Amino acid sequence: MKHFLKETDFKPHEVAEVFALARDLKARRGRETGTVLQHQTWALIFSKSSTRTRVSFEVGVHELGGNPLFLNKNDIQLGRGESVEDTARVLSRFVHGLIVRTYEHSEVERLAASGTIPVINALTDFLHPCQIYTDAFTLAERWAPKNGDGGSLLASLKGRKIAFLGDTACNMANSWILGAALFGMKISLSGPKGFEPSAELDALLKQEGFAKNYHFTTDPFEAVKDADVVYTDVWVSMGKEEETKQRIAQMSPYSVTPELFAAARSDAWFMHCLPAHPGEEVCQEVLDNPRSIIFDQAENRLHVQKAIMATLAADRS
Numbered sequence: 230m231k232h233f234l235k236e237t238d239f240k241p242h243e244v245a246e247v248f249a250l251a252r253d254l255k256a257r258r259g260r261e262t263g264t265v266l267q268h269q270t271w272a273l274i275f276s277k278s279s280t281r282t283r284v285s286f287e288v289g290v291h292e293l294g295g296n297p298l299f300l301n302k303n304d305i306q307l308g309r310g311e312s313v314e315d316t317a318r319v320l321s322r323f324v325h326g327l328i329v330r331t332y333e334h335s336e337v338e339r340l341a342a343s344g345t346i347p348v349i350n351a352l353t354d355f356l357h358p359c360q361i362y363t364d365a366f367t368l369a370e371r372w373a374p375k376n377g378d379g380g381s382l383l384a385s386l387k388g389r390k391i392a393f394l395g396d397t398a399c400n401m402a403n404s405w406i407l408g409a410a411l412f413g414m415k416i417s418l419s420g421p422k423g424f425e426p427s428a429e430l431d432a433l434l435k436q437e438g439f440a441k442n443y444h445f446t447t448d449p450f451e452a453v454k455d456a457d458v459v460y461t462d463v464w465v466s467m468g469k470e471e472e473t474k475q476r477i478a479q480m481s482p483y484s485v486t487p488e489l490f491a492a493a494r495s496d497a498w499f500m501h502c503l504p505a506h507p508g509e510e511v512c513q514e515v516l517d518n519p520r521s522i523i524f525d526q527a528e529n530r531l532h533v534q535k536a537i538m539a540t541l542a543a544d545r546s
């Protein structure tokens with residue numbers, strides 16, 4: 230049984246296939262109804278808010294011919310203390326896949342270990358792999374030859390540099406570090422002291438067979454030098470609301486201003502997973518820059534996640 234809990238759950242040749250399928254699904258959208266998930270129900274169990282992830286998965290399951298079932302954690306017994314394991318066992322008797330957004334990363338691992346259906350990580354405190362695959366695909370659409378295959382989409386990322394600014398210890402930073410290792414990209418991160426990537430992330434890199442691949446600096450201008458992509462995320466991730474005041478004070482030097490963006494390569498793209506807080510992690514001017522591709526990222530969630538679900542549904546191992 231194949232799951233998608235972290236970036237490295239697909240090998241590079243499988244990533245190439247996912248990208249090729251995403252491009253194909255994007256080109257064909259609206260012209261035919263998919264049947265890959267016909268007669269299937271995929272449940273979404275969400276413990277946190279969501280706009281893009283929820284809607285793109287619900288629409289995506291529907292477009293592949295299946296039925297999405299949204300379950301707020303607090304509306305099911307999981308929210309009242311039924312075990313993660315029993316929830317996985319029971320839902321495996323009813324539905325064909327689980328899409329899970331939660332706090333503890335171990336919760337998606339336990340659901341995957343206890344059930345008999347594919348589990349997709351739709352964001353944990355540790356990783357957000359659906360977003361990183363989508364972001365990488367969004368870049369590959371721009372960098373790869375127009376009619377190249379999946380291999381050329383993946384190869385177009387190799388050697389490119391991404392600069393990640395702000396909360397350099399959050400799920401998006403972690404996922405980009407692991408993604409950069411998988412895609413052969415360079416990554417520099419810049420945030421306040423104390424927000425260096427965690428020992429847990431270093432252990433995951435090692436476990437997945439990668440050397441420590443990132444550069445961390447407290448100087449944002451150093452990080453964006455020669456960058457092909459400037460990326461940021463909110464300073465206060467879901468679950469960190471109590472630290473809001475302190476985080477805003479600590480992270481304000483890392484706001485992506487027009488000056489900071491101009492210090493990257495002249496053809497660099499600006500990216501943000503959204504939702505954005507203009508005036509905090511990024512200035513409105515940068516969000517509106519012609520090289521800001523934030524809404525293409527948002528749209529591509531649909532196409533890439535459809536490709537991920539189709540790949541998992543087809544896997545019989």
Ligand code: CP
Binds near residue numbers: 283
């Ligand atoms: N980028 C992202 O995951 O957005 P949502 O929280 O709206 O799903």
Ligand code: NVA
Binds near residue numbers: 502
């Ligand atoms: N780091 C953010 C990402 C939101 C898509 C959070 O976890 O809230």
